[in-house]
Amino acid sequence: MDDQYHSVAMSETGRTEAFSDGVLAIAVTLLVLDLHLPPSNALHEPLAVALAHEWPAYAAYVTSFLIIGIIWVNHQRCSS
Numbered sequence: 190m191d192d193q194y195h196s197v198a199m200s201e202t203g204r205t206e207a208f209s210d211g212v213l214a215i216a217v218t219l220l221v222l223d224l225h226l227p228p229s230n231a232l233h234e235p236l237a238v239a240l241a242h243e244w245p246a247y248a249a250y251v252t253s254f255l256i257i258g259i260i261w262v263n264h265q266r267c268s269s
Contacts, residue, residue, distance in 0.1 A: 206268050213261050220253050 224246055227239040240247075 202268065206265075209264055210261070213257055213264075216257055217254060220250055220257075224250055 225243070227236075227243070232239055
């Protein structure tokens with residue numbers, strides 16, 4: 190009887206972990222939607238220079254990605 194309860198409890202934990210992994214994956218995916226390339230017809234300079242002007246958006250993306258990654262690692266450690 191105790192083994193049946195243990196398997197059900199592990200199943201519920203696994204489902205919660207999978208759900209939280211999915212939520213974090215969606216959050217990381219939504220971060221990419223804010224990154225934009227400059228329009229090609231408006232470029233009067235090389236692409237690298239135009240992308241360098243967008244550095245705040247890229248810095249925000251990297252920072253947010255790292256924060257979500259830290260949250261995910263901590264959640265995985267707490268769940269284990």
